[in-house]
Amino acid sequence: MDLIIRNACVYDGSGAEPFTTDLGIGGGQIEAIGDLTDAEAAATIDADGLAAAPGFIDMHSHSDWVLPQPHHGEVLAPLLEQGITTLVGGNCGASPAPIVPGNEGRVKAVGRMLHDQALDYAWTDMATFLDLLERNGVALNLAQLVGHGTIRTGVMGGASERATDEEVAAMADQVRGALDGGAIGFSTGLGYAPGVFADTEELIGVTAPLAERGGIYTSHARSYVALARRDDPDQTPSNIRALDETAAIHRAHGVKVQHSHLIFVGDESWSSTDRVLEHLERLAEQDADIACDAFPYVGGNTTLAVFMPAWALTQLDKAVSDPELRGKAKRSLERNQANFGMCWDDTQIMWVPDRALARYEGLTIAEVATARGTDPTDTYLDLLRELGPRARIINWNYSGRDDEEASLRKVLKHPRTCFETDTILTGQGFDNPASYGTFPRILGRYVRELGLLSLSEAIHRMTGMSAQRMNIADRGFIREGLAADLVLFDPDTIGDNTTRKAPDRSPSGIETVVLNGQVVVRDGRFDSTRRDGKVLRLQKGLVRA
Ligand SMILES: [Zn+2]
Numbered sequence: 001m002d003l004i005i006r007n008a009c010v011y012d013g014s015g016a017e018p019f020t021t022d023l024g025i026g027g028g029q030i031e032a033i034g035d036l037t038d039a040e041a042a043a044t045i046d047a048d049g050l051a052a053a054p055g056f057i058d059m060h061s062h063s064d065w066v067l068p069q070p071h072h073g074e075v076l077a078p079l080l081e082q083g084i085t086t087l088v089g090g091n092c093g094a095s096p097a098p099i100v101p102g103n104e105g106r107v108k109a110v111g112r113m114l115h116d117q118a119l120d121y122a123w124t125d126m127a128t129f130l131d132l133l134e135r136n137g138v139a140l141n142l143a144q145l146v147g148h149g150t151i152r153t154g155v156m157g158g159a160s161e162r163a164t165d166e167e168v169a170a171m172a173d174q175v176r177g178a179l180d181g182g183a184i185g186f187s188t189g190l191g192y193a194p195g196v197f198a199d200t201e202e203l204i205g206v207t208a209p210l211a212e213r214g215g216i217y218t219s220h221a222r223s224y225v226a227l228a229r230r231d232d233p234d235q236t237p238s239n240i241r242a243l244d245e246t247a248a249i250h251r252a253h254g255v256k257v258q259h260s261h262l263i264f265v266g267d268e269s270w271s272s273t274d275r276v277l278e279h280l281e282r283l284a285e286q287d288a289d290i291a292c293d294a295f296p297y298v299g300g301n302t303t304l305a306v307f308m309p310a311w312a313l314t315q316l317d318k319a320v321s322d323p324e325l326r327g328k329a330k331r332s333l334e335r336n337q338a339n340f341g342m343c344w345d346d347t348q349i350m351w352v353p354d355r356a357l358a359r360y361e362g363l364t365i366a367e368v369a370t371a372r373g374t375d376p377t378d379t380y381l382d383l384l385r386e387l388g389p390r391a392r393i394i395n396w397n398y399s400g401r402d403d404e405e406a407s408l409r410k411v412l413k414h415p416r417t418c419f420e421t422d423t424i425l426t427g428q429g430f431d432n433p434a435s436y437g438t439f440p441r442i443l444g445r446y447v448r449e450l451g452l453l454s455l456s457e458a459i460h461r462m463t464g465m466s467a468q469r470m471n472i473a474d475r476g477f478i479r480e481g482l483a484a485d486l487v488l489f490d491p492d493t494i495g496d497n498t499t500r501k502a503p504d505r506s507p508s509g510i511e512t513v514v515l516n517g518q519v520v521v522r523d524g525r526f527d528s529t530r531r532d533g534k535v536l537r538l539q540k541g542l543v544r545a
Contacts, residue, residue, distance in 0.1 A: 001026040001041040002517060008052035008488065013464030013477040015456050023052065025484040028517035033480055043519075047488055050511060053459045054478055055085025055141075055485030056439045057466035059293040060218070060260050060420035064089025064144055065096055065114035068123075068132065073139040073528035075427040078436045080140055080526040082507050083487040084421070085515050086536070088470055090145030091260060091422070092220040093189030096121075097129035097146070098178060103154035110149070112353060113303065113390040116426040127181030130535050137531025140515060141485070143470055143543055144535075145187040145218060146178035148206065152194045160197045160314050168205035176209040182537035184470060185215035187260075190222040190242075191306065193313045200245050204252045211253035214541030216470055218258040219246045224265045224398075225340050226272035237272050239264070240279050247288045255289070256469060261422050262292040262411050263300060263398040267341025270399060270407040277414050284416060291416040291469055295434045296441045298400035298408055299500070301350060301424055305389035307333055307380070320385045333377050344369065344376040346397040348500070351429025352387045360387065361430045362501070392424060394432055396500065412442065413452045418466045433503040437496025440507035444495030455491055472536060474544040483534075483545065488512040516545075 003025040010033070011018045024032035024039055032039070063079065064087070066072045079087065089095070094110050099121060111119060123129040126146060133142065151174045155167050163171065175186055186207055189195040198206075207217055222245055223238035243259060250257045259280070264270050283290050305316060309332045312319035319325045337343065344365035352360055360368065360383070369379035383391070399408035411417055419442055423435040439462055446452040453461075467476020475483040487510060494509030506524060513521035518532040534545035 001031055003043045004036050004041040005045045005047050007049060008047035009049055010478055011051055011053045011456050011459045013054040013460060015460035017456060025517050028484055030480055030482055030484050050488045051491050053487045054463035054476055055487055056083045056462045058084045058087040058421050059418045059466050060091050060422045061087035061089050062114050062424050063087055064142060065111055067138050068119055069117055075425055076139055077526040077528050080513055080521055081524060082439045083510050083513055085485040086141035088143045090147050091187045091218060093147040093149035093187055093195045095145060095147035095150045097123055098125040100154040102157055103150055106153040114424055116428045125181055126178040126183050130182045134535045138533035139531060140533040142535050143184045145185050146175060146183040148188040148195055162199060163202045168202055171206040172208050175206060179209055179213040179215050179538055184538045184543045185217060186210060187218045189220040191220055196310050200248055207249055207253060210255045215538050216256045216258060217249045218260050220260045221246060224263050226269045239272060239276055243279055247283045247290055250288045250290060257290050258469060259292040262294050264407050265340060266397050273407040273410050280416060293418040293420045294411045295420055295422050295438055296412055297434050298398050298405055299394045299396040300398045300422060301392055301394050301432045304384055304391040304393050316389050320381045330377050342397050346395055348394045350392040350394055352391045357387060409452055412446055418469060419462045431503040433498035436504055437498045437507050440494050441496035471543045473542040484514055484517040486514040
């Protein structure tokens with residue numbers, strides 16, 4: 001054996017109660033679980049009663065865009081230092097592959113937002129992307145989704161029209177190719193262009209290959225606010241309709257579906273939390289294989305253009321400069337702010353593409369408006385022009401605000417919720433605290449301090465359950481024969497140390513992280529030169545290295 005971890009309090013990822021034992025590791029796998037007093041190994045760690053859990057799985061990441069960079073180990077160190085060993089990339093409809101002539105411009109533009117570095121884009125399809133990563137080495141495991149936005153742009157350019165039957169078939173072909181190239185499923189970003197232009201019928205057509213290959217469907221849903229259509233006699237809130245749309249993909253193809261980053265945007269939506277969670281349960285009872293994921297903060301990152309009405313997305317320049325269109329946009333923004341219960345204090349600028357304007361990073365729209373003496377909504381429209389639509393923001397009104405987080409706690413407590421960071425970590429700009437503290441915050445604040453869920457259940461929902469959702473077969477549990485991805489931590493001290501104004505603080509309590517049998521985090525510090533991650537691929541319906 002290469003490594004023996006003695007006296008660990010093992011949470012095996014199943015949700016079962018822990019037991020104290022030794023773990024023997026060899027060839028990157030867990031070889032033995034039990035009393036290994038007489039066994040020998042090249043290295044030994046005395047866990048001395050620390051908790052041992054499977055490596056955490058980040059269910060919703062955008063760091064797949066960072067992995068092609070040679071120095072990605074430094075940029076992504078905060079992920080490993082909070083115990084993450086596997087990330088699911090390609091979310092919200094945005095994957096770096098496949099690159100085809102039609103989408104090259106978009107992939108590079110999205111890439112600029114999500115990794116903020118010059119890349120050589122030395123790949124074309126999903127297979128060559130994953131092969132390249134494997135060849136160059138990755139700092140943690142990757143399970144890659146293929147994104148609807150990437151595919152749709154490749155086939156239709158930036159068109160806002162409905163897809164024709166031929167276009168749907170062409171997109172489905174691209175999805176099939178990506179799944180055969182190792183993608184583990186398909187993602188949508190229905191709140192962003194071009195996802196916002198696709199109807200449910202298009203999505204069902206494009207995802208047909210999932211039924212053949214068995215990959216998962218993940219969706220940044222159509223709506224995270226509770227707004228009824230004026231002409232709807234039932235007055236069904238839009239976030240319930242969005243959940244039904246996610247379930248429709250399960251109904252059509254029988255595949256697992258994941259309602260990504262379940263949030264409730266703005267005060268007016270928070271009160272719909274119970275109704276949405278009950279609807280989720282009802283769908284699950286009706287055999288929809290559906291679950292959601294969430295981050296443990298009331299803020300989440302998105303782009304500056306996210307507030308603009310759909311009609312403005314294809315003509316942003318005009319929408320902020322043409323007096324008539326700008327007036328229309330402003331009225332729409334003001335109406336939405338009031339209807340959703342949002343304010344410009346909530347919107348904090350995290351990163352701007354033009355480094356000469358970096359002084360805006362960390363400020364809220366309201367703070368900029370005060371400094372300029374301008375109307376806040378006009379300031380937003382001005383900033384959209386000055387900083388560009390791809391400037392990143394954090395909105396601090398997701399399922400709560402400041403210490404008011406009743407909605408957030410209901411989501412985190414819910415048994416169908418897995419956990420995720422959903423951050424954009426580039427090494428530049430102002431960070432999202434979730435990049436540093438997500439998993440420690442759940443285990444510290446919500447498990448130990450607030451007793452919202454038990455430690456074994458929380459670990460299950462960040463390991464074994466997450467692996468099962470993503471069809472990952474070779475990790476997620478501490479079992480003989482599975483990959484040796486492990487986190488050793490102190491349940492009494494584990495915790496997140498970030499704040500909104502100091503987002504880049506390392507967590508407490510994570511001592512050691514083992515990735516495919518190699519110790520990569522010691523005393524809480526990741527050795528950023530290590531490349532012990534593996535690329536996981538969908539093969540015969542199961543995802544494995
Ligand atoms: Zn998203």
